[in-house]
Amino acid sequence: MAVNFKFDVDYIREQFPALSITVNGLPAAFLDGPGGTQVPKRVAEKVNEYMFYRNANEMGAFKTSQESDQSVLDARGVFAHFFNCDPEEVAFGENTSSINFKLSYAFARALKPGDEVLITNIDHEGNRSPWRVLEDFGIVVKCVDIDPETITLDFEDFKAKLSDKTKILAINWAANSCGTVSDVKKFIAEAHKYGAVTVVDAVHYAPHKVIDVKEIDTDILVCSAYKFFGPHLGVVYVRRALGDKLVSTRVMAGDNTEMPLKMETGTLAMELVNGAAEAVEFIADCGRRHAEQLTDELEGLSGLRRDIVAGLRAFEIYEEGLANKLREELSKIDGLKVYGPGAEAPRTSTVSFTIEGVNSNEIAKFFAERGLFVWDGDFYAIATINNVLGLEPAGGFLRVGFAPYNLMSDVERVIEAVKDFIKTK
Numbered sequence: 290m291a292v293n294f295k296f297d298v299d300y301i302r303e304q305f306p307a308l309s310i311t312v313n314g315l316p317a318a319f320l321d322g323p324g325g326t327q328v329p330k331r332v333a334e335k336v337n338e339y340m341f342y343r344n345a346n347e348m349g350a351f352k353t354s355q356e357s358d359q360s361v362l363d364a365r366g367v368f369a370h371f372f373n374c375d376p377e378e379v380a381f382g383e384n385t386s387s388i389n390f391k392l393s394y395a396f397a398r399a400l401k402p403g404d405e406v407l408i409t410n411i412d413h414e415g416n417r418s419p420w421r422v423l424e425d426f427g428i429v430v431k432c433v434d435i436d437p438e439t440i441t442l443d444f445e446d447f448k449a450k451l452s453d454k455t456k457i458l459a460i461n462w463a464a465n466s467c468g469t470v471s472d473v474k475k476f477i478a479e480a481h482k483y484g485a486v487t488v489v490d491a492v493h494y495a496p497h498k499v500i501d502v503k504e505i506d507t508d509i510l511v512c513s514a515y516k517f518f519g520p521h522l523g524v525v526y527v528r529r530a531l532g533d534k535l536v537s538t539r540v541m542a543g544d545n546t547e548m549p550l551k552m553e554t555g556t557l558a559m560e561l562v563n564g565a566a567e568a569v570e571f572i573a574d575c576g577r578r579h580a581e582q583l584t585d586e587l588e589g590l591s592g593l594r595r596d597i598v599a600g601l602r603a604f605e606i607y608e609e610g611l612a613n614k615l616r617e618e619l620s621k622i623d624g625l626k627v628y629g630p631g632a633e634a635p636r637t638s639t640v641s642f643t644i645e646g647v648n649s650n651e652i653a654k655f656f657a658e659r660g661l662f663v664w665d666g667d668f669y670a671i672a673t674i675n676n677v678l679g680l681e682p683a684g685g686f687l688r689v690g691f692a693p694y695n696l697m698s699d700v701e702r703v704i705e706a707v708k709d710f711i712k713t714k
Contacts, residue, residue, distance in 0.1 A: 296607040297578055302694045304329040304571070312660035318699040321662045323465050323493060323639050323690035325515045328568075332519055335567035339560040346556060357559055364566035365549070370593040371569050372510065372526045373501045380552035381562050382523040385492050385511045386415035389459075391537070391554065392488065392509065392525075393419040396457060398536050402427025405454040407480075409433040410672040411442055411469065412461040416490035416511075417672065420459050429454070437677050439630045440464065442471050448479060455485045463494035466670035466686065467629040468612075468639035470494065474505040481506070486531065492516055496692070497608060497637040499601045502526050514561075519568030522561040527552060569597060575693070576600030604693045608638035611691045611700050615640050618704045625707070628678075628686060638691040644707075647714065649684035655710045661702060664688045 302308055307327040310317040319327050343360060345353035365376040372379065382388040400423065408417045410432050421430050434446040442460075451458075458480040463470045477487045488509040491500055496517040502510050510526040527535070532548040576599030580587060583599050590598055619627050624645040629636060643649060653665035667674040667685040675681040689703060 294582055294603075294606045296603060296693070298607070298693070298696065300578060301575065302696075304331065305694050306330055308694060313658060315660035317660045317662060318695065318702060319662050320689045320691065320695065320699060320703070321664055322496065322692040323516075323668065323688060324664050325521075326496060326518050326692050327694065328520070329518055329571050331571060332564050332567045336520060336560045336564040339563040344560070347559075360563050361557065361559055364562045367566040367569050367593065368524055368526075371500065371597055373503050373594065374526050375529060377548050378526050378529050378532065380525050380527065380549040381557055381565075382525060382553065383558075384415075384521065384523040385490065385513045386419065386523075388511050388523045388525045389416060389419035389488070389490075390422070391552075393422050395535055395537050396486075397423055397426050397428075400426065400428050400456055403429065403454065404456045405429045405431060405452065406457040406459065407431050407433060407447070407450060407455055407485075408459045409442055409447075409461055410435045410677055411440065411464045411466070411471070412459070412490060412670070412672065413465050413492065414669040414671055415492070416459050416461060416488070420457065428456075432672070433460075435673065435677060439634070440467050440469050440628055440673060441630050441634070442469075442476070444475070447476060451479060451483060451485075453483055455480065455483050457486050457488060459488045459490070461493075462489050462491045463497070463637050464670065464673065465493040465639070465668050466673045466688075467641040468493070468637035469630055470498070470635035470637060473507070477505055477507050493637060493639070497601070497605055499598050502528075514565035514568055517568055518571055519565040520561040522558065522565045524565065525552065572600035572604075573597045574600070575603060579603035605638075607693055608691045608695075611695055611697060612636070612638035612640055614697065615689060615700045615703060618700075619707065622707060622711070624711070640689045640691075641686040643680065643683060643686060644711065647683075649687040651684075652687045652707075652710055655713075656703075656706055659702065659706050661699075661706055663703075664690075 305327045343353050343356045345357045347358055365379045368379045369376040406420050408420050424430050431450045434443045460476055462473050480487050487507045489507045491510050491512040495512040508528045508531050512524055514522045537551040573596035576596040580599040583602055587595050627642045649665040656663050665687050674685045
């Protein structure tokens with residue numbers, strides 16, 4: 290599939306105004322996607338359309354309020370196709386970290402001292418710190434170790450720390466540090482044997498691969514729309530049976546206590562909800578252009594869900610070609626180390642590396658002068674990069690992340706820049 294797959298990158302690129310930016314006469318290469326992708330014009334136009342013509346608070350008797358309410362319902366429907374769930378299981382929030390803090394405080398009401406929560410050392414702090422707050426309530430928080438060589442979760446360590454006391458498992462699906470994809474379905478199945486609630490952080494996974502909350506059988510899944518071409522907004526799936534029982538953080542008199550409204554505090558940023566849904570529509574539109582090449586994978590799917598799956602698979606295939614080429618060329622350079630699992634393991638199109646004796650921020654600055662936008666540091670994957678690998682003094686990783694608007698020429702520019710940087714040392 291990947292060898293013969295024809296990806297219409299020109300169609301993708303023409304929708305992103307930011308790609309016209311230049312630095313020192315060179316076209317900007319946006320390789321910073323793991324921190325947030327660029328936004329297609331249609332998403333910004335959707336936000337503007339809401340602000341211009343439907344901007345109103347909720348539940349009014351008048352035209353703009355009713356249209357605003359309907360747009361939010363429509364957005365829940367779009368994300369129901371994105372997650373493969375029911376619209377009533379979709380809620381919105383400020384961002385993934387904020388959603389997790391709200392969830393942790395909600396669970397604080399149901400847990401008792403001595404209960405245990407499992408988090409992991411591969412996670413972004415957005416799926417670690419909120420759960421550590423529960424330690425203030427006498428809850429025991431344990432961490433699942435990672436293999437420092439492959440940066441993969443240690444399943445045996447997980448099983449050793451899992452027990453009848455475990456009430457919550459907060460687990461990462463794809464590591465924003467280096468792209469490791471964990472077999473969350475296996476971890477979830479094990480946790481459910483003990484009756485634990487599972488919370489999947491899909492922030493880094495969502496832009497690159499298909500999500501099916503029913504297939505992995507998770508209770509909760511969180512992600513952020515700005516990682517997949519949308520505005521700054523968090524989105525959460527909560528299994529209806531769990532959500533109906535959960536005492537959420539909504540405490541204002543008069544607030545709705547039904548799903549999914551009980552998961553949302555105050556008035557939503559409804560313009561951003563509209564923009565986030567349009568980002569999914571963008572993915573679906575790309576899917577329709579590539580579906581004929583993915584017929585076998587789309588069997589049994591229909592409508593918007595089929596288009597979304599096709600779009601994400603098209604992105605994944607294309608991005609993997611770019612990432613694999615970069616990893617292959619970087620591995621040939623002396624003194625440079627690429628981090629993450631082997632080629633046979635599932636990964637996203639994120640490539641992280643260090644150069645011996647060099648602070649990663651130096652490389653990022655060198656790249657920036659050449660119009661190569663990359664991230665350096667720990668990216669809030671503090672447990673992985675600083676604590677386990679001890680790379681804080683070296684400035685953490687240099688991280689290159691590919692999106693569907695990137696080109697093979699971007700890969701070549703990165704390789705050339707690395708070699709030129711090394712010559713300066």
